[in-house]
Amino acid sequence: MDFNDTPEEALFRNKAAQWLADNQLTDADTQGLSRLQIAKLWQKRKYDAGWACIGWDRAFGGRGASAIERVIWGQEEDRYNVPSRFFVIGQGMIGPTIMAWSTPELCERFLPTLASGEEVWCQLFSEPAGGSDLAALRTKAEPDGEDWILNGQKVWTSGAHYADFGLIVTRTDTRVPKHRGLTVFMVDMHAPGVDIKPIKQLNGDSDFNEVYFNDVRVPDSFRLGDVGQGWQVSLTTLMNERLAIGGGGGGADVTLALDIASTVDIDGRPAIEDSAVRAKIANYHVLEAGLKYNGYRALSALSRGELPGPENSIGKLVGAPKLQSIASFCMDLLEEHGPLWDDEQPLFNGVAQGSYMGAPGLRIAGGTDEIMTNIIAERVLELPQDPRADKGMPFSDIPTG
Numbered sequence: 153m154d155f156n157d158t159p160e161e162a163l164f165r166n167k168a169a170q171w172l173a174d175n176q177l178t179d180a181d182t183q184g185l186s187r188l189q190i191a192k193l194w195q196k197r198k199y200d201a202g203w204a205c206i207g208w209d210r211a212f213g214g215r216g217a218s219a220i221e222r223v224i225w226g227q228e229e230d231r232y233n234v235p236s237r238f239f240v241i242g243q244g245m246i247g248p249t250i251m252a253w254s255t256p257e258l259c260e261r262f263l264p265t266l267a268s269g270e271e272v273w274c275q276l277f278s279e280p281a282g283g284s285d286l287a288a289l290r291t292k293a294e295p296d297g298e299d300w301i302l303n304g305q306k307v308w309t310s311g312a313h314y315a316d317f318g319l320i321v322t323r324t325d326t327r328v329p330k331h332r333g334l335t336v337f338m339v340d341m342h343a344p345g346v347d348i349k350p351i352k353q354l355n356g357d358s359d360f361n362e363v364y365f366n367d368v369r370v371p372d373s374f375r376l377g378d379v380g381q382g383w384q385v386s387l388t389t390l391m392n393e394r395l396a397i398g399g400g401g402g403g404a405d406v407t408l409a410l411d412i413a414s415t416v417d418i419d420g421r422p423a424i425e426d427s428a429v430r431a432k433i434a435n436y437h438v439l440e441a442g443l444k445y446n447g448y449r450a451l452s453a454l455s456r457g458e459l460p461g462p463e464n465s466i467g468k469l470v471g472a473p474k475l476q477s478i479a480s481f482c483m484d485l486l487e488e489h490g491p492l493w494d495d496e497q498p499l500f501n502g503v504a505q506g507s508y509m510g511a512p513g514l515r516i517a518g519g520t521d522e523i524m525t526n527i528i529a530e531r532v533l534e535l536p537q538d539p540r541a542d543k544g545m546p547f548s549d550i551p552t553g
Contacts, residue, residue: 161220164221164224165224168203168225171201171203172228172229176234177197188238188314190235191236191237191238191239191269194235194236194269196269199268199269203225205243205266205267206222207219212251212259213263213264213267223447239272241273242266242271243266243267244393245275246266246275247266248388249385249389249392250262250263250266251263252385258374262338271317272311272316273317273319274317274319275319275389275393276306276312276320277320277321278308278309279306280307284520284522284523287330287383288330289304289322289334290304292322292323293322293337300337300371302320302322302365302367302369303366303367303368304322305362307362307363308351309361309362309363310517313361315341316341316342317338317341318338319338319339319389320336320365321336321385322334322336322337323335323547325379325380326548327547327548328547329546331383332380333380334380334383335377335382336375336376336386337374337375339368339370343369343370344368345365345366346364346368347364348362348363349361349364390519391462391464403475403479403506403510404479404507404508405440409436409478409481409482410433412482412485412504413429413433413485436478439474440474443470443474447467462527462528462531465519465527465528466528469525473515475507476508476514479508480508483504483508486504491505
């Protein structure tokens with residue numbers, strides 16, 4: 153198989169690279185701005201030039217790019233230290249869900265502002281009683297005329313404290329089995345009754361939040377899919393999330409490991425000359441190559457109009473532990489400098505340390521390693537399902553502790 157660019161792809165790559173080189177934000181552009189403001193400025197610059205969400209339809213702010221053009225753009229943009237994490241959830245997970253399940257009117261309302269960075273989105277799934285078992289969630293949505301009234305709690309919600317809108321999965325019927333009584337809505341995060349409480353992390357940041365909903369009113373027009381179809385809608389979001397996590401991008405990688413191994417010594421010789429170090433890096437290279445081409449296959453399926461399937465769980469099951477392992481390996485190579493994390497004056501800008509602290513969360517986000525293993529076993533390999541005592545039981549009859 154030939155993985156070199158075709159003449160058309162090479163032309164696209166040159167065009168993308170040239171635009172990126174000519175339009176990077178300067179210190180004067182970003183002076184006095186917060187990281188979120190800088191991210192919005194960069195996203196708006198891309199949007200105005202037609203380089204935001206390039207795989208989306210032009211009507212929604214994209215440029216109708218092919219799957220391989222999306223890969224090429226990602227490769228070229230990754231060469232620069234551009235802020236993007238604020239939009240990963242909205243553009244990578246929620247945008248495709250809106251396209252798949254919403255009305256043309258809502259697509260026209262929300263997708264352009266999502267692509268331009270004007271509005272930031274969060275994903276409201278996990279609850280104290282519904283983490284790995286998402287269908288056990290208890291946040292209620294009750295009809296009230298043309299609206300729905302939301303009450304309940306979400307937890308570990310990334311970016312809720314700066315989000316404008318959220319995608320929330322709720323329980324609308326307790327008389328049916330738990331997977332069949334769910335409905336998904338889009339909710340205004342600034343609406344009355346929404347209470348957001350950031351969670352302080354070990355590293356001092358507050359990327360996650362508790363979110364409380366107290367009689368929050370949501371119009372029925374903000375519903376995605378039919379009433380009771382929330383599980384299928386949620387899977388669209390989760391599969392896109394697993395594709396994003398498994399696809400990697402950012403953090404500790406083989407390039408970082410090679411750089412560190414070429415810089416530090418083991419027994420008076422460059423670490424890269426040590427056979428054990430070289431073998432470890434070679435193994436990481438094989439994993440990254442497999443993840444890359446598995447991601448290409450998934451993108452090709454998306455370009456044919458297919459929804460992300462259970463095979464995307466493979467990428468997440470491999471990608472998140474790989475990130476954690478390679479970050480640990482890099483910290484070991486750094487020896488006494490390994491535990492030190494200072495973004496201003498560290499070796500290699502604290503990338504290994506940041507990845508090491510963040511990787512365990514990625515092994516939970518979008519489904520734990522154990523959930524991914526079960527999905528692959530049951531839906532890819534078609535092995536028998538694990539026994540479930542609550543299977544077919546109405547949600548209201550399930551015992552609670």
